[in-house]
Amino acid sequence: MPDPGTTVRSLLDDLRDEGDALDGLVAALPPDRWATATPAEGWTIADQIAHLHWTDGRALLSVQDPDRYTAELADAVAHLDTYVDDAAHEGGALPPGTLLERWRAGRARLLDVLADQPSGVRFPWYGPPMSTGAVATGRLMETWAHGEDVAQALGVRRAPTERLRHVARIGVRTRDFAFALHGRPAPAAEFRVELRSPGGELWTFGPEDAEQRVTGPALDFCLLAVQRRHRDDLALRADGPDAAEWLSIAQAFAGPPGKGRAPGGSSRTDAS
Structure with missing residues (x-):
């Protein structure tokens, strides 16, 4: 990917x-x-x-x-x-x-x-x-x-880098995989994903006129895709019910469905 x-x-x-x-x-x-x-x-x-x-x-x-x-x-x-x-x-x-x-x-x-x-x-x-x-x-x-x-x-806060573009791309490409893990049919239409990179560039994925959209900081999307933060703690916006559902189950890594993290940054996850 x-x-x-x-x-x-x-x-x-x-x-x-x-x-x-x-x-x-x-x-x-x-x-x-x-x-x-x-x-x-x-x-x-x-x-x-x-x-x-x-x-x-x-x-x-x-x-x-x-x-x-x-x-x-x-x-x-x-x-x-x-x-x-x-x-x-x-x-x-x-x-x-x-x-x-x-x-x-x-x-x-x-x-x-x-x-x-x-x-x-x-x-x-x-x-x-x-x-x-x-x-x-x-x-x-x-x-x-x-x-x-x-x-x-x-207790270290790492500065995000432009290398996150690779993580973001996996996060987008694994959309259908995440739906399948949860026994749900993947939406037929592509989503539009617009992410602001650490350096201020706009990373875009999917057709510009897509009805279902996800926007926000690239760092936040990547943290969600690898299930290191709860969606409630991130500045991501979903427009459309399918996009909103995706953000609740997004998973970029292989294996069974991860449990994710609880709101507030506490842990309730495996280490996939």
Whole structure:
């Protein structure tokens, strides 16, 4: 789901920068701070980084050995309810220095491997197969989302960047997926989405004359799409009943329906 005007190289640069930004939040933390609880219930900062390391590894396996990836995913169905949590807690139990080193090495390896992929190839994932650009975009989205959890845990307010355009695009492109997750038919007509970027640019998606519309800050839309804030805490406007329904169920990440966050920023979510 990358922007058609974005090259894979620039996407990978943005993915690298997003990882480096989160690295900068945790690199100097004393070991005891890695055990700090995050807004994702039951997950510490260490669990968040371990999850990113693990999913980077799943992406690397999908690209390098898709048959093995598919077989491992089939085996996971037997314990799907705890599949993600178990991996996060296992990795989160590592010494922080070891975990940090492994996460850095894993994301660097993934960037190198993605840069070497030929155009047109697709790789299996938890949802539909993805292109190289879509893999990179998904990893950026998840790195940003879990970085938000870490920042909240540390009491840090991160300045949004133009890299959010990738997250926003996934949020828009997964509209029908979100409806399907909730057993609802997706609206037949496209929506118009107009988002104000951190730099003041207007990002637009969908036909200009669409009846159903969503408008507001890009940051707020991205926070909603990755279910890091409740809609009531965000400056998003929906015009039309279908658009309003979408904002109540929007979900940019794969997996079962997330519970989202309670109003006021408190947590009642898994850590997808």
